[in-house]
Amino acid sequence: MPLDPGARRAILDAVAALEQESVETLARLVRCPSTLGHEQSALEEMARIYAELGLTPKRVPTVPAELASHPGFSPPLVPYEGRDNVVAVHTPREARGRSLALQGHVDVVPEGAADIWVTPPFEPSIRDGRMYGRGAGDMKAGIVSYCMAFKALALAGLQPAATVQMQSVIEEECTGNGALAAMLALPRTDAVIIPEPGPGLPAMYSAEVGVVWAWVTVTGRPTHVRDMQAGVNAIEAATAIAARFKDYEREMNKAERVHASFRGVNHPVNVNFGTIEGGEWNSSVPTRARIGMRVGVMMGYTAAQTKADIERLVAEAAQDERLRGAKVALEFKGFMADPCVFDMQSPIALLARRSYAEVAGAELRDYPATGLTDGRFFTLYQDTPVACFGPDAQEIHGIDESVGLASMHDITASIALCIAEWCGVEKRA
Numbered sequence: 001m002p003l004d005p006g007a008r009r010a011i012l013d014a015v016a017a018l019e020q021e022s023v024e025t026l027a028r029l030v031r032c033p034s035t036l037g038h039e040q041s042a043l044e045e046m047a048r049i050y051a052e053l054g055l056t057p058k059r060v061p062t063v064p065a066e067l068a069s070h071p072g073f074s075p076p077l078v079p080y081e082g083r084d085n086v087v088a089v090h091t092p093r094e095a096r097g098r099s100l101a102l103q104g105h106v107d108v109v110p111e112g113a114a115d116i117w118v119t120p121p122f123e124p125s126i127r128d129g130r131m132y133g134r135g136a137g138d139m140k141a142g143i144v145s146y147c148m149a150f151k152a153l154a155l156a157g158l159q160p161a162a163t164v165q166m167q168s169v170i171e172e173e174c175t176g177n178g179a180l181a182a183m184l185a186l187p188r189t190d191a192v193i194i195p196e197p198g199p200g201l202p203a204m205y206s207a208e209v210g211v212v213w214a215w216v217t218v219t220g221r222p223t224h225v226r227d228m229q230a231g232v233n234a235i236e237a238a239t240a241i242a243a244r245f246k247d248y249e250r251e252m253n254k255a256e257r258v259h260a261s262f263r264g265v266n267h268p269v270n271v272n273f274g275t276i277e278g279g280e281w282n283s284s285v286p287t288r289a290r291i292g293m294r295v296g297v298m299m300g301y302t303a304a305q306t307k308a309d310i311e312r313l314v315a316e317a318a319q320d321e322r323l324r325g326a327k328v329a330l331e332f333k334g335f336m337a338d339p340c341v342f343d344m345q346s347p348i349a350l351l352a353r354r355s356y357a358e359v360a361g362a363e364l365r366d367y368p369a370t371g372l373t374d375g376r377f378f379t380l381y382q383d384t385p386v387a388c389f390g391p392d393a394q395e396i397h398g399i400d401e402s403v404g405l406a407s408m409h410d411i412t413a414s415i416a417l418c419i420a421e422w423c424g425v426e427k428r429a
């Protein structure tokens, strides 16, 4: 729906007028240490923000029993009580335009070694136009952008002339079950915008890999080190199993296995050993070791196939001479996520590109991502087009994560124009 130039100007002026409030809102969200199982404060903050927008926040629980038969479900890591997703829905006086969902995750990955951050990870700090803090870029700035975009319309005396859903969800970083629960709890919309950060340059997600999380636990045979030959060292055994996965990773990155949508991406399929625990004492052969890993899934393969590959590799590794007498257990908890390709020619993707170009004077490049987003749920299971693009973030999942504030304002303006054009506008009552 074409937007008249006066309304366009008023919306962009409103975004500019909201810059300070946007930064303050982002700081409030970054102060919430919303790692897995501790998302409550961020979810409460979202409920407050939605209420301030004049909407009625609703809680959407994540109930494994209700989701377990869905193909997008991943085995949970922790219980869901007290961590309900928060959604809000704008209803127009007269629905004339197309409906839209604005989605973002409030969970963040662990801060890592807090002692090597320049400033503490959950104390937002602004330096050279960037806000530093865990989650600032991934993806609290994106959430602020969609909220402030909606507010900018209101400040301009307008509101969307179609249903607009806002979904703040948990567990994007480990299962996606929060997104799945929220998606299923609400009616399907005509399009979805997810302001996830890009690769450090203006970009829109064109594809993403899938991911499977697996946990290998080796129980060896403990002895005093003087009888070391009689024991089975669980840490060495776990390391031997892990080595198999590096060969697998090499194989999966061979040119003939890489899907067309990932051409030109260096090493798109990654196997990461993310956690290791085990052992009891420096002078005892360790009884038990556990490795947690993340295995990428190339487009063209499924999470189920990858799970079968992992089972085969671990079973083969268990036959290794060095593992004789050891017990090897394999568990799948966390991501069981299929890869997907986003339709870059969908009307919402084209509108987002045009809006961004107008606001920022730059084109959004196609971004085939070697990580994943919640966008897969809408694409794979609902056939709803997704535009996934967000502010310039650096060191996400690393030390000194930051987001460019000017780029956050550009994303806010782009989303505001997208909402206005996609949904149409009506005068605010």
Ligand SMILES: [Zn+2]
Binding pocket: 105, 138, 139, 172, 196, 197
């Ligand atoms: Zn993210």
